[in-house]
Amino acid sequence: MMEVVKVSDNIISPLGFSVEENYEAVMSGKSALRLYEGLWGLPFPFVASMLDDSLLDDEFRKCADVSRLPYGNFTRFEKAALLSAIKALESASVDTESARALFILSTTKGNVELLGGGSPSLARVRLASTASMISRYFRNPNQPIVVSNACISGLCAQIEAMRCIRSGHYDCCVVTGADVLSPFIVSGFNCLKALSDEPCRPFSANRKGLNLGEAAATVVYSASGSDSRQWRIASGAVRNDANHISGPSRTGDGSFAALDYAVRHSGCLPSDLAFLNVHGTATPYNDEMESVAIGRAGLEDVPVNALKGYFGHTLGAAGVLEVLLSMHSVEQGVILPTRGFDTLGVSVNLNVSDQPVETCKKSFAKLLSGFGGCNAAAVFTKSGKS
Amino acid sequence: MIEGCFKILHSVSLSPGLALLDGRKLFSSPGSANFLSDLYHHLRAEYPKFFKMDVLCKTGFLAAEILLEAEKAERFVMRNDRAVLLCNASSSITTDRKFIEGIANIDDFYPQPSLFVYTLPNIVTGEIAIRNKFSGETSLYVIEKRDDGILSSLIERAFTDDETLSAVAGWVDASSDSEYEAELFLINKHL
Known part of the structure; x- marks a missing residue:
C-alpha cells in the first residue's frame, strides 16, 4: 500500500511561529491562557489563548509575497492560515502548482466575524473563499476542500x-487547520456554559470547562515508498455516536469505534503506542466520555495526554496542532505533560501524564470528538513497520 | 450527476416547492411559504425534533427521509456500516446570521444556545445519523461551488474505510430560509 508521509509542517500560535518554538514553550511549562475582561465589549470575562495582532502582522508582512496576494487588507484568520501554509511550504520540496496537489482547509467558523461588520467583503465569510485564497497563492489549479466537522475537523482533514x-487521486496534500476567536464564538460557547473561568484542568476532579484558543497549523503529506525515517499516517476513522447533537455519548460509542478501528488498522499493537493524545477539553462530559472510550478500547494502560492547558481549544486547528506537537515530542523521546491536570476525576483509571516522561516508542494515537456527535481517531508512526 | 466505483440505489432532489424521487415528482407545493413543513407532514415522519432544526438540517433531514423510505428496508436499526457524507457551499450561513443578531447589541445581548448549536454545518450529518441510528462516518465538506466530480471523489475515498459499505451522500445547501436545495443519493459501495 502507498505510504502517506509528512514532508513538512508549521504551527502559528501565541506560543510561537514554528513547531520547534511551540514545543520548547510547552516543555518549559508555558501556557498562552490569559484572563480577558471587557474584550470586544463582551459582558463577561473569559480565559483564552489569543494571537498577538502586531506579532502576527509583522510575521505576515515579512513572509507573504505581496505580488501573490489578492487583496491588501487581511483578516486575522486569513493571516494566520496563510502564514502557516507559507511557512510549512517554504522548506518543502513539493510542487504546489501541480494538479496532483490538493489544498485542504480545516476550520469551524473561518471569517464569521465579517458577518457583523460588512468589510472587507461579505463574500469572504464563505469558508471556501479562504481555502481558495490559500490555494491560489500557491498557484494550485484544483478547487480546494474545506473540512468543517466541528472540533474534529483537523483530524478529519488529515484522514x-x-x-x-492512498487512492491515487493526489500525490500531495497541504492540510491547514485554523480558527480565530470573535464575539461570535466566545459568546456561543459561553451561552452553552462550556467555558471555565480559570485555566482548564483536563481529566481532573475539579475541572469546570474549556478555554478557547487561536491557532493555525499546517501539515504537508506526500506519497512515498517505505522510508521509515519519516512520519506516516498509518490509519484513521470517523464515527458518529448517533446519540445527541450537542453532547457526547455517555458510553463513548463513537470515540471507541473510531479509536478501535484506527488501532486495528495501524499495524501497531497497543504496546507500541507511546501515548494517546486525546481531546481533553476539560468539560465534565467530554473527559469522562473519552475515559470510557479508552477503557472500552482496552487502552487504559497507554499513557494519556492533552494539550488544551497550553493552547486552549483551537477548534479547526486543534487536530493539526496537537498531532504535530505529538510527533515532535516522540522525536525527542518525550511524553508531554497535561498542563492543568491534578487529581484524576474520570471513572476509568487512566494514566494521565502530568510530567515530561521519557519514551522510546515511535507511534501514538490521536483522538477528538465534537458537536454533531462526531468522533475521529488516527494512528501516526515513525517505526519501520508497514 | 455523481458517478464512480459505487452503486446509486436512489436519488432525491429537493428545492423550494418540489421534491423528486429518482427523477419523478414525489410532492409539490408551488409557492408555499412552508414547503419544508408541508413535506414533513406529507411524509408522516413523526419526529418532533424536526421543528427545532434550522433550514439546513430540515432540508437534509427530509431528503434523507425520502431516500430511506424508498429503500423499503427496516428503519431505525443501529448500523455502523452506513456513512453520511454531505457537501455544500454556504456552510451554516443562515443560522450564523441569526445568531450574530443576538450578540450585535451589547445592551440587548442575548446569544441563544439553541441557535449556536446550529452554527456548525456538520450538525445536519449528526441529525441524520441520530434519526436513523447510523453510527458510521459522518463528514461535512465545504467547496466554493457545486462540483459533482469532487463529490464523487469524496464518496469513493470515504469507501476506503473498510467498515463503510453504504452511504447517504450528496449536496445540501441553504443560503437563506427560503433558498435551499438538496440532491442526496443512497449509495452502496459494491456494484
Whole structure:
C-alpha cells in the first residue's frame, strides 16, 4: 500500500511561529491562557489563548509575497492560515502548482466575524473563499476542500489527505487547520456554559470547562515508498455516536469505534503506542466520555495526554496542532505533560501524564470528538513497520 | 450527476416547492411559504425534533427521509456500516446570521444556545445519523461551488474505510430560509 508521509509542517500560535518554538514553550511549562475582561465589549470575562495582532502582522508582512496576494487588507484568520501554509511550504520540496496537489482547509467558523461588520467583503465569510485564497497563492489549479466537522475537523482533514494519496487521486496534500476567536464564538460557547473561568484542568476532579484558543497549523503529506525515517499516517476513522447533537455519548460509542478501528488498522499493537493524545477539553462530559472510550478500547494502560492547558481549544486547528506537537515530542523521546491536570476525576483509571516522561516508542494515537456527535481517531508512526 | 466505483440505489432532489424521487415528482407545493413543513407532514415522519432544526438540517433531514423510505428496508436499526457524507457551499450561513443578531447589541445581548448549536454545518450529518441510528462516518465538506466530480471523489475515498459499505451522500445547501436545495443519493459501495 502507498505510504502517506509528512514532508513538512508549521504551527502559528501565541506560543510561537514554528513547531520547534511551540514545543520548547510547552516543555518549559508555558501556557498562552490569559484572563480577558471587557474584550470586544463582551459582558463577561473569559480565559483564552489569543494571537498577538502586531506579532502576527509583522510575521505576515515579512513572509507573504505581496505580488501573490489578492487583496491588501487581511483578516486575522486569513493571516494566520496563510502564514502557516507559507511557512510549512517554504522548506518543502513539493510542487504546489501541480494538479496532483490538493489544498485542504480545516476550520469551524473561518471569517464569521465579517458577518457583523460588512468589510472587507461579505463574500469572504464563505469558508471556501479562504481555502481558495490559500490555494491560489500557491498557484494550485484544483478547487480546494474545506473540512468543517466541528472540533474534529483537523483530524478529519488529515484522514482525507491520507485517503487522497492512498487512492491515487493526489500525490500531495497541504492540510491547514485554523480558527480565530470573535464575539461570535466566545459568546456561543459561553451561552452553552462550556467555558471555565480559570485555566482548564483536563481529566481532573475539579475541572469546570474549556478555554478557547487561536491557532493555525499546517501539515504537508506526500506519497512515498517505505522510508521509515519519516512520519506516516498509518490509519484513521470517523464515527458518529448517533446519540445527541450537542453532547457526547455517555458510553463513548463513537470515540471507541473510531479509536478501535484506527488501532486495528495501524499495524501497531497497543504496546507500541507511546501515548494517546486525546481531546481533553476539560468539560465534565467530554473527559469522562473519552475515559470510557479508552477503557472500552482496552487502552487504559497507554499513557494519556492533552494539550488544551497550553493552547486552549483551537477548534479547526486543534487536530493539526496537537498531532504535530505529538510527533515532535516522540522525536525527542518525550511524553508531554497535561498542563492543568491534578487529581484524576474520570471513572476509568487512566494514566494521565502530568510530567515530561521519557519514551522510546515511535507511534501514538490521536483522538477528538465534537458537536454533531462526531468522533475521529488516527494512528501516526515513525517505526519501520508497514 | 455523481458517478464512480459505487452503486446509486436512489436519488432525491429537493428545492423550494418540489421534491423528486429518482427523477419523478414525489410532492409539490408551488409557492408555499412552508414547503419544508408541508413535506414533513406529507411524509408522516413523526419526529418532533424536526421543528427545532434550522433550514439546513430540515432540508437534509427530509431528503434523507425520502431516500430511506424508498429503500423499503427496516428503519431505525443501529448500523455502523452506513456513512453520511454531505457537501455544500454556504456552510451554516443562515443560522450564523441569526445568531450574530443576538450578540450585535451589547445592551440587548442575548446569544441563544439553541441557535449556536446550529452554527456548525456538520450538525445536519449528526441529525441524520441520530434519526436513523447510523453510527458510521459522518463528514461535512465545504467547496466554493457545486462540483459533482469532487463529490464523487469524496464518496469513493470515504469507501476506503473498510467498515463503510453504504452511504447517504450528496449536496445540501441553504443560503437563506427560503433558498435551499438538496440532491442526496443512497449509495452502496459494491456494484
